[in-house]
Amino acid sequence: MVDPSAVGRSFTPVTARVEPGRLRFFLNTLGEQNPVYRDEAAARAAGYSARPIPPTYLFCLELMDAERPFEFLTELNIDLARVLHGEQRFTYHAPVVVGDTLTFKSRVTGVADKKGGAMTMVVVETEVTNQHGAHVADTARTIVVRN
Amino acid sequence: MSEMAIDHPAVGERVVYKTFPPITRHTLALYCGASGDHNPIHVDIDFARAAGFPDVFSHGMLVMAYLGQALTDAIAPSRIRSFWTRFAAITQLGASLTCEGHVTELIEYKGEKRAKLALTTKDEAGEIKLAGEAIIAL
Numbered sequence: 001m002v003d004p005s006a007v008g009r010s011f012t013p014v015t016a017r018v019e020p021g022r023l024r025f026f027l028n029t030l031g032e033q034n035p036v037y038r039d040e041a042a043a044r045a046a047g048y049s050a051r052p053i054p055p056t057y058l059f060c061l062e063l064m065d066a067e068r069p070f071e072f073l074t075e076l077n078i079d080l081a082r083v084l085h086g087e088q089r090f091t092y093h094a095p096v097v098v099g100d101t102l103t104f105k106s107r108v109t110g111v112a113d114k115k116g117g118a119m120t121m122v123v124v125e126t127e128v129t130n131q132h133g134a135h136v137a138d139t140a141r142t143i144v145v146r147n
Numbered sequence: 148m149s150e151m152a153i154d155h156p157a158v159g160e161r162v163v164y165k166t167f168p169p170i171t172r173h174t175l176a177l178y179c180g181a182s183g184d185h186n187p188i189h190v191d192i193d194f195a196r197a198a199g200f201p202d203v204f205s206h207g208m209l210v211m212a213y214l215g216q217a218l219t220d221a222i223a224p225s226r227i228r229s230f231w232t233r234f235a236a237i238t239q240l241g242a243s244l245t246c247e248g249h250v251t252e253l254i255e256y257k258g259e260k261r262a263k264l265a266l267t268t269k270d271e272a273g274e275i276k277l278a279g280e281a282i283i284a285l
Contacts, residue, residue: 022181029177030212031167034219046223055215055230059208064183080186081198085207089231 001147002111002120006076010107016065018053018100026057043097050097055090058128058137062104072106072124078145086121086142094136101131109140120145154285156250156262163248163264165217169241170205178209205238210277214268217246222283228261232268232279242270248281260285 027037035042036052043051053061063069073080096102110123121142128137156162172190179190184206187194195203211232218227238244245268252263261284268277 025177026181026212029174029181030209030216032216034216036219036224047225052224054212055219055224055227056208056212060182060184062183066183069183069185081188081194083186084237085234087231087233088208088211089229091229092227095225 001113001117002076002078002122002145004111006108006111006122008108009075010105011071011075012067014062014066014104014106016061016102016104018061018096018098018102020051020098022064023051023053023057023098026054026060030054048095048097050099053096053098055092056088058090058096058102058104058139059088059141061102062106062126062139072108073143076108076122078122078143082146084144084146086144087140088142089138089140091138092136093138094130094134096128096130096136100136102136103129105129110142114144118147120147156253156285158250158253160250161247162250163217163221163246163266165213165220165246167213167244167246169243170209170238172203172240174209175203175205175240178206178212182206182208182212184208202240204240205242207234207238207277210234210238210244210268213244214246214266214277214279218248218264218266218281221248222281226284228256228282228284230279230281232266232277235275235278238270238276242276244276245269245271251280253285254282 106126109125126139248264248266251265264281266279
């Protein structure tokens with residue numbers, strides 16, 4: 001069980017750089033062939049200053065560069081083996097491209113028991129800003145804990 | 148790319164459709180490294196069994212990444228305002244995924260014409276793995 005008093009807790013901000021080699025690994029893993037992600041000229045023709053990232057890659061950047069990738073689970077005493085991903089949301093405000101340095105600031109916004117306490121849903125919302133201080137995205141993940 | 152086709156979408160129109168090859172253990176291992184999600188439940192069968200699962204299973208975010216790929220094959224990434232999914236069921240090894248998106252509503256937000264898409268990812272048996280929504284600028 002997760003204590004509802006966890007709502008409002010925030011975690012160590014994560015700073016992550018959008019590195020071309022790591023991005024290529026992600027694109028290759030997914031068989032992603034869209035030239036906008038792979039070809040600098042195609043990205044510029046589409047109006048970007050450099051190659052953009054795919055829509056879910058923000059989630060990966062935060063995990064890859066966190067000192068403690070599952071900090072919020074550890075801090076809330078949640079066992080990784082009992083966690084499933086319930087929902088994921090991305091809201092995009094401005095482009096993120098190769099070379100950007102992003103800061104992720106996360107906090108707990110919801111804790112709710114479901115199915116008579118058999119499961120607990122935990123919502124963590126994250127604000128993402130870039131090296132210029134621009135607010136580029138918001139993400140929200142809902143974790144299902146099997147109690 | 149069919150980007151021009153979605154400039155004037157009609158409600159009910161299917162604008163996103165893509166199929167993907169079966170998910171292998173190798174895919175899960177690569178995604179573990181490429182995504183930074185090192186949860187052993189997706190790559191270590193001993194860990195998965197100890198947690199009560201018969202085998203390893205896909206990262207939800209791998210499946211969402213495939214859906215995102217299907218989405219940006221059809222719609223330029225710069226047009227996507229939001230992207231949301233619910234993970235309806237665990238995606239098993241070997242699943243061959245089909246991602247689809249249909250226009251459900253035409254809307255306007257702060258002067259920008261937008262469309263709401265209903266998104267699904269199903270396996271080869273037709274079971275819904277992901278159900279979600281994207282808002283795109285037209």
